[in-house]
Amino acid sequence: MLKMHNLSKIYRTDEVETIALNNVNIEINSGEFVAIMGPSGCGKSTLLNIIGMLDNPSEGDYLFFDENVARYSEAKLANIRKRHIGFIFQSFNLIDELTVAENIELALLYHDIAASERRDRVAAVMDKVGIAHRAKHMPSQLSGGQQQRVAVARAVVGNQSMILADEPTGNLDSAHGQEVMEMLQGLNEEGTTIVMVTHSPAHADYARRTINLFDGQVVTENLRAA
Amino acid sequence: MFRNYFLTAWRHVFKNRLFSFINIFGLAVGLMSCMLIFLFVEDELSYDDWLPEGDRIVRLHSAFLSPDRPAFRTVSAPGFWMDAISAYAAADVETAVRLVRTNQTIIKDEKVFDERLVFADSTFFDIFKLPFVAGSAASAFSKPMDFIVSEEMALKYFGRIDVVGETLTVCCVQGQEVDVRVSGVIKDIPENSHLDIDFLVFLDPPMFDFAPNILKTWTSVNTLTYFKLKEGATVEGFKARVYDWLDRESPFRKMTADAGMDGQPSDFIRPNVMAVPDLHLHARPDAGNFGDMRPMGDIRFVYTFSAVAFLILAIACINFMNLSTARATQRAREVALRKVLGASRTQVALQFLGEAVMLSLIALMLGLMGVEMVLPAYNDVLGRSLEMTIATNGGLMALALGVAVLVGVIAGSYPALVLSRFAPARILKANKSSDAEGSGRLRMLLVVIQFAVSIGLAICTAVVYGQSMYAQKMDLGFETEGKIVMRNFTSAPIAEQRESIGRELAALPGVESVVFSSEVPTDDNENNTGFQLLSAAGDTSANTEERIINYFSVDFGFFEAYGIDPVAGRTFDRSRGNEVIEAALEDNSIRRSASVVINEMAARNLGFSNAADAVGRVLRAGVYRAGPYDLTIVGVVPDVHFRSIRFGKQPSVYFVQPTNMDVATVTYRTADLPSLVSAIGGTWRRVAPNVPMDMSFLNDMIAAQYADDVAQGTLFAAFSGLAILVACLGLYGLAHFTAERRTKEIGIRKVMGARTRDIVRLLVWQLSKPVVVANLIAWPVAWYLMVDWLQGFEYRLGHGYILVAAVVAGLVALLIAWGTVAGRAIRVASAKPIHALRYE
Numbered sequence A: 001m002l003k004m005h006n007l008s009k010i011y012r013t014d015e016v017e018t019i020a021l022n023n024v025n026i027e028i029n030s031g032e033f034v035a036i037m038g039p040s041g042c043g044k045s046t047l048l049n050i051i052g053m054l055d056n057p058s059e060g061d062y063l064f065f066d067e068n069v070a071r072y073s074e075a076k077l078a079n080i081r082k083r084h085i086g087f088i089f090q091s092f093n094l095i096d097e098l099t100v101a102e103n104i105e106l107a108l109l110y111h112d113i114a115a116s117e118r119r120d121r122v123a124a125v126m127d128k129v130g131i132a133h134r135a136k137h138m139p140s141q142l143s144g145g146q147q148q149r150v151a152v153a154r155a156v157v158g159n160q161s162m163i164l165a166d167e168p169t170g171n172l173d174s175a176h177g178q179e180v181m182e183m184l185q186g187l188n189e190e191g192t193t194i195v196m197v198t199h200s201p202a203h204a205d206y207a208r209r210t211i212n213l214f215d216g217q218v219v220t221e222n223l224r225a226a
Numbered sequence B: 001m002f003r004n005y006f007l008t009a010w011r012h013v014f015k016n017r018l019f020s021f022i023n024i025f026g027l028a029v030g031l032m033s034c035m036l037i038f039l040f041v042e043d044e045l046s047y048d049d050w051l052p053e054g055d056r057i058v059r060l061h062s063a064f065l066s067p068d069r070p071a072f073r074t075v076s077a078p079g080f081w082m083d084a085i086s087a088y089a090a091a092d093v094e095t096a097v098r099l100v101r102t103n104q105t106i107i108k109d110e111k112v113f114d115e116r117l118v119f120a121d122s123t124f125f126d127i128f129k130l131p132f133v134a135g136s137a138a139s140a141f142s143k144p145m146d147f148i149v150s151e152e153m154a155l156k157y158f159g160r161i162d163v164v165g166e167t168l169t170v171c172c173v174q175g176q177e178v179d180v181r182v183s184g185v186i187k188d189i190p191e192n193s194h195l196d197i198d199f200l201v202f203l204d205p206p207m208f209d210f211a212p213n214i215l216k217t218w219t220s221v222n223t224l225t226y227f228k229l230k231e232g233a234t235v236e237g238f239k240a241r242v243y244d245w246l247d248r249e250s251p252f253r254k255m256t257a258d259a260g261m262d263g264q265p266s267d268f269i270r271p272n273v274m275a276v277p278d279l280h281l282h283a284r285p286d287a288g289n290f291g292d293m294r295p296m297g298d299i300r301f302v303y304t305f306s307a308v309a310f311l312i313l314a315i316a317c318i319n320f321m322n323l324s325t326a327r328a329t330q331r332a333r334e335v336a337l338r339k340v341l342g343a344s345r346t347q348v349a350l351q352f353l354g355e356a357v358m359l360s361l362i363a364l365m366l367g368l369m370g371v372e373m374v375l376p377a378y379n380d381v382l383g384r385s386l387e388m389t390i391a392t393n394g395g396l397m398a399l400a401l402g403v404a405v406l407v408g409v410i411a412g413s414y415p416a417l418v419l420s421r422f423a424p425a426r427i428l429k430a431n432k433s434s435d436a437e438g439s440g441r442l443r444m445l446l447v448v449i450q451f452a453v454s455i456g457l458a459i460c461t462a463v464v465y466g467q468s469m470y471a472q473k474m475d476l477g478f479e480t481e482g483k484i485v486m487r488n489f490t491s492a493p494i495a496e497q498r499e500s501i502g503r504e505l506a507a508l509p510g511v512e513s514v515v516f517s518s519e520v521p522t523d524d525n526e527n528n529t530g531f532q533l534l535s536a537a538g539d540t541s542a543n544t545e546e547r548i549i550n551y552f553s554v555d556f557g558f559f560e561a562y563g564i565d566p567v568a569g570r571t572f573d574r575s576r577g578n579e580v581i582e583a584a585l586e587d588n589s590i591r592r593s594a595s596v597v598i599n600e601m602a603a604r605n606l607g608f609s610n611a612a613d614a615v616g617r618v619l620r621a622g623v624y625r626a627g628p629y630d631l632t633i634v635g636v637v638p639d640v641h642f643r644s645i646r647f648g649k650q651p652s653v654y655f656v657q658p659t660n661m662d663v664a665t666v667t668y669r670t671a672d673l674p675s676l677v678s679a680i681g682g683t684w685r686r687v688a689p690n691v692p693m694d695m696s697f698l699n700d701m702i703a704a705q706y707a708d709d710v711a712q713g714t715l716f717a718a719f720s721g722l723a724i725l726v727a728c729l730g731l732y733g734l735a736h737f738t739a740e741r742r743t744k745e746i747g748i749r750k751v752m753g754a755r756t757r758d759i760v761r762l763l764v765w766q767l768s769k770p771v772v773v774a775n776l777i778a779w780p781v782a783w784y785l786m787v788d789w790l791q792g793f794e795y796r797l798g799h800g801y802i803l804v805a806a807v808v809a810g811l812v813a814l815l816i817a818w819g820t821v822a823g824r825a826i827r828v829a830s831a832k833p834i835h836a837l838r839y840e
């Protein structure tokens, strides 16, 4: 599904130059569940953001379905992004001024989908993640676990083929973290590709493959026996 | 500690340069506009306030009503009223004075100047206690031809002030050149006075025996008449007595009775009394708003202008508060930290107050500098010499300081009170700025108000400006281009040579015609006399009642020169006999005949629905300085706007009376105007070296009539432009703030696939909404105000124009708002979403 070749990301500010990613080569196939691990500041989020096309790499190639998107403009990236990729963030990133249902609908709003169909799909996905009874609530009225469930719902409502999750359980207690992991597992079993950053070895165990990063470089890749 | 606050404040100002600039600049512009307007308003309100016991001085106006023509309203009163009323109302009147103004030539060392002399009764200085520079009222104003000059005139003629005993030559008193001795010098009368006197001459009533119309004839209204009331007497009480006198004692009583007129004299003659300090600004009931020594003001303009000042200041203050509070909510973290470190609520509150007040004081300083910079141009437009100094305007400055501090305090108190109350833990944990929903809504409401005011001002400006253009561009009914008006044909030596000068001027290359008349367009003079229409059979018995109609004396060729074609009959024809009204005969019982041309309104007024029917009919009249005449109507001309369009058109009669034509209209067609002008000057100096030449271009004279309107329109436009500028600055700041506050939301939407244009649309729409709502408020209000305002004009724009102005102003406001917001929105919307989310 995607392939990275000699990919680097360098942040330049006035004084410092940070090499966030250094010659990364990875390949992820459709239907995989990949965990990315590593100490804080090693470049996990940077990698995930580039996979998710929220940012461009500084060097190297990034083939997404055999299309090299490394130098694509924001507008072009946005177009691919919205068709294929769903996001889940550590801090949920829900819009405070919108209700749960409206937050989920957001993922369909910028596609050409009729309002009635949007409503149906939002209702269906809310049922699936078990927050239908909270549809009219504001994010601030929900617990962290519930908020992350809304975020998961939002990530999948558009039938995205890949979900990128950056420490999705980082802000949750273990019970709620467990819940979210099970949801992700369920989605993966239905065929969705999942790439997840986590600090928790237990949660990494849900993945079939773990990529370990250190100082912007891939140090090891472990495959879990099926 | 104070140092720390001060440093934080400064850093904050610099770190948020844009906000600081908008805040300070906007408030500075607001304060500047306000101070400028205040200076003008203060000056307007101060007219004649400086006159000692001014509130006891009143002026007598008179209006003459006639059922069949517009009323003749004047700020003067017949000359003989003063003594009669003083005697009748002795209980109210302490003393009284009449002023008679005449234009004279003053000759000094071969140089000639056109000056206005004011003749005044001996009581003048009992009423107007003007300070003397040389001499005193007792020594300088006690006998006929005592001659007082102003300081300015002393300097102009003698180059020094102490000029008592010096001589000037005046041309002409009773047709004679006379040498007069300066008897005293008064201080220049301040500009803020309705009085404008450079030369004051002792009035000895027998002096005017040669011109009985000035002081004695009741139908002639030429003197400004002032009464000083006794202490305790009221204007209303005195006015009632004047009416008593009119109906019980005055000669009009007998006249109305003799004429068999229905009713009392006061049904036809309406005197009115006004306190002198009110003269400058207040509408004169039953009196014209012309005929004054200085142009009068308009209290409505003062109100409007004050309102505009208030609105601009309000807009600027709203900005200041809006942006300050918007910014402050983003500083919740700073506040929380300070509190964690032990700052008390009061300390935090004081910090915010101090910061806001500091900004508003900077704004005040810039505003004061702005006033200094703009004042010369402002004075130019207004024709004033306003000044702003601590000595004379201390009050205004203190007021401005008060306003600035108040605005600072109000703007600072929201963050001071709200933020200082926050529980620090909550803010630090939430790790985000806290902006209550309610304050956002309040902010939008304030933006709505700002834009409603700006749009309303813009609409009003467009209508005021449009009306003044309309007035200037209106077809007056005659040709105004290529005409030079020359006066000063009254003086004795010139009057005799009038015809020959006319012929000489007409012979100059480029001159098409020279015609004389008693008045030219824009002249505010009005002559009326009674005309009686004789029966169609031409019998000489008076069979209709007399009608008072306005008349003009015009030359042969006058209508042709002004491009006025008759609608029936013909104009005057030199080749025919019996056209001209000759000079008076010894025996004034002999009735002679001549021709007249009347206008369409006069024809209707005389009862002709068809203008052509009037041709051939005869009007009987006693012509001033000529005697009884039967005047055959030879033609009817269209109604033209002879005077300013504010006066409207009137029924008019035109005849040729060579003894009553002292203005020349020179019609020219030349590519070389400067040579023509110098040729005219040369001719004049050769023929009349002792008479100053007075020439002006007719279109300048017409434009000058609208100068006040244009000045008002210009100021109105300038100030509403400033209001709109300040409102837009505010909107820009708010757009910036909104975009910043919604960064996270924008980031999320973009991750969800929103395109740049989706985001831009979202932001632009959010910020357009208040402008749209503002339009809905501004339109009806402006409509209502402007419909009412236009009502005051005889000839006015259609109401459709207001609608167009409203739509255009609304669209422009929206476009400006979009322009302001869009750049910001595009910047934010096209950024990579990860920046937005990462720094959340």
Ligand SMILES: Nc1ncnc2c1ncn2[C@@H]1O[C@H](COP(=O)(O)OP(=O)(O)O)[C@@H](O)[C@H]1O
Binding pocket: A011, A012, A013, A018, A019, A020, A038, A039, A040, A041, A042, A043, A044, A045, A046, A047, B838
């Ligand atoms: N926008 C940025 N500008 C500058 N440096 C950045 C930026 N984003 C990340 N970095 C730096 O790049 C490195 C990797 O960051 P990140 O990918 O967020 O690490 P992780 O998610 O593994 O904790 C860090 O040193 C971080 O400080």
Ligand SMILES: [Mg+2]
Binding pocket: A044, A045, A046
């Ligand atoms: Mg990270």
